Amino acid sequence: MTRDVRSGGRSGRAAANAAEKPPREPYIKRGIPPYSVLGDADLAILEHNADTILEEIGIDIKDDPEAIALFVAAGASVDGVRVRFPRGMCREIIQNNAPKIFTQYARNPANNVVIGGDNMVLVPAYGSPFVYSREGGRRYATIEDFRNFVKLAYMADSLHHSGGTICEPVDLPVNKRHYDMVYSHIKYSDKPFMGSVTHPSRAEDTVTMSKIVFGEDFVEENCVTVNLINANSPMTFDETMLGALKVYARHNQATMVSPFIVAGAMSPVTVAAVAAQSLAEGMCGMALAQLVRPGAPVIYGNFVSSMSMQSGAPTFGTPEASLIINAGAALARRLGVPFRSAGGFNASKVPDAQAAYESANTLQQGLIAGVNFMLHTAGWLEGGLAMGYEKFVMDCDQAAMMAIYAKGVDMSDNGQALDAMREVGPGQHFLGCAHTQANFKTAFYRSTVADNNSYEQWVEDGKLDAEQRAEKLYKAMLASYVAPELDPEIDARLIKFMEEAKASFPDSNIS
Numbered sequence: 001m002t003r004d005v006r007s008g009g010r011s012g013r014a015a016a017n018a019a020e021k022p023p024r025e026p027y028i029k030r031g032i033p034p035y036s037v038l039g040d041a042d043l044a045i046l047e048h049n050a051d052t053i054l055e056e057i058g059i060d061i062k063d064d065p066e067a068i069a070l071f072v073a074a075g076a077s078v079d080g081v082r083v084r085f086p087r088g089m090c091r092e093i094i095q096n097n098a099p100k101i102f103t104q105y106a107r108n109p110a111n112n113v114v115i116g117g118d119n120m121v122l123v124p125a126y127g128s129p130f131v132y133s134r135e136g137g138r139r140y141a142t143i144e145d146f147r148n149f150v151k152l153a154y155m156a157d158s159l160h161h162s163g164g165t166i167c168e169p170v171d172l173p174v175n176k177r178h179y180d181m182v183y184s185h186i187k188y189s190d191k192p193f194m195g196s197v198t199h200p201s202r203a204e205d206t207v208t209m210s211k212i213v214f215g216e217d218f219v220e221e222n223c224v225t226v227n228l229i230n231a232n233s234p235m236t237f238d239e240t241m242l243g244a245l246k247v248y249a250r251h252n253q254a255t256m257v258s259p260f261i262v263a264g265a266m267s268p269v270t271v272a273a274v275a276a277q278s279l280a281e282g283m284c285g286m287a288l289a290q291l292v293r294p295g296a297p298v299i300y301g302n303f304v305s306s307m308s309m310q311s312g313a314p315t316f317g318t319p320e321a322s323l324i325i326n327a328g329a330a331l332a333r334r335l336g337v338p339f340r341s342a343g344g345f346n347a348s349k350v351p352d353a354q355a356a357y358e359s360a361n362t363l364q365q366g367l368i369a370g371v372n373f374m375l376h377t378a379g380w381l382e383g384g385l386a387m388g389y390e391k392f393v394m395d396c397d398q399a400a401m402m403a404i405y406a407k408g409v410d411m412s413d414n415g416q417a418l419d420a421m422r423e424v425g426p427g428q429h430f431l432g433c434a435h436t437q438a439n440f441k442t443a444f445y446r447s448t449v450a451d452n453n454s455y456e457q458w459v460e461d462g463k464l465d466a467e468q469r470a471e472k473l474y475k476a477m478l479a480s481y482v483a484p485e486l487d488p489e490i491d492a493r494l495i496k497f498m499e500e501a502k503a504s505f506p507d508s509n510i511s
Helices: 008-019 040-057 065-073 089-097 143-155 177-188 200-214 216-221 239-250 271-292 319-335 353-369 389-407 418-424 434-439 455-460 466-480 488-503
Strands: 059-061 077-079 082-084 101-104 113-116 119-124 130-133 137-140 225-231 254-262 298-301 303-307 373-378 386-388
Touching (some): 040 319, 059 065, 059 271, 065 077, 065 082, 065 239, 089 319, 119 389, 130 389, 177 200, 177 488, 200 216, 200 225, 200 488, 225 239, 225 271, 298 319, 298 373, 319 353, 353 373, 353 389, 373 389, 386 389, 389 466
Parallel strands (some): 119 373, 225 254, 254 298
Antiparallel strands (some): 130 137
């Protein structure tokens, strides 16, 4: 996080420490290798099974004859809406065209992110209709909440991206709220952002607004938005998602094709089956993007949760989901595309111990697996139904820790510290030696949320628990927020476009 708001002398020390922090990095460059739980032979079996699904079972493409025609022209067969693909067809299309790594440009070039390879981009949670705070409880989200989370994400050094539908502003008409959401990302942040996908026309609006900011030619040749395209698992795509995918692909904007699977309901219950089905669905969508515009950037994503076989409720932070994340990352590397998965997933209703351990399980598994684009890093509560204010800054704290772990071990002379051992020798302490004095301010991560003081100091400070400390932190951040500069002419053009577009059709609360 960018600011420490604790009181008294600690606040002063924190300010001094913050002044000496190294410059913010726009994304994580991994210094550690990913770990795969499966070897090449087992991964090849999953790839074979994914091709079997595409070849024998097929994918239903609903209400999108253009997409079906593109697949048929490329060699697929069709029976009604069921499209079947020759073995290896989708893989070949992707590998021959899709970039392995690409840059998403931000309106502030210092915040450009490179997606793929050894890089990891951490992104806020997405799609919640509710928000939760200690003060206000659980309630429907508004556009003011949306703006607040954009501001918090902008101020959080550990997040690299502004995100997309951070929460759903239900106080605005369904068919017009996308204008305000995209505008909020542009106005209140200068980090990269995601576009609207709930209708092809809304994707076109996102492209138009992006061109106002970046210029028409720049957008057509460079990626300035990443856009979430979900499959309707099992093995189905609809015209809404594919319509948005085609719009973005035509304009060279990135599509993140992510099967949305609750194992046991939308797939078989086993890890290997989910991994193969997800890969099949993902390859279908990514191949379509390449048929629309060869070279358009794509990200293979999977969103996977298990379910309680007793109640039917989705569960998070489970070992099975972690194994699927790991397998998906390895399959993406073999396919040669960036991978999206993981995040601060949990089913808890409040930021309690359940929220903490379920989120930590998923965040850390994503780090170890080698996820490139971690949507839902911060704020997720209640299985994604709620965006939590306190949870948001707690997760940002965890994200900052992950960034340090991802750098790996410092093996420089300073990291080995043999000079300190020679200076101190046996039986003495290292507190006053030259090496400690030179390194103590940056030696260890200092949490913005955790309290590591004595019990007596904790009592004196008010006996605040983690949620109370996080509440103080997010409120202080919002109170000190300063908007990044936006060219007034660009701002005026964006507002004019939105006002004219909104006035051209009536409000509707039907998507």
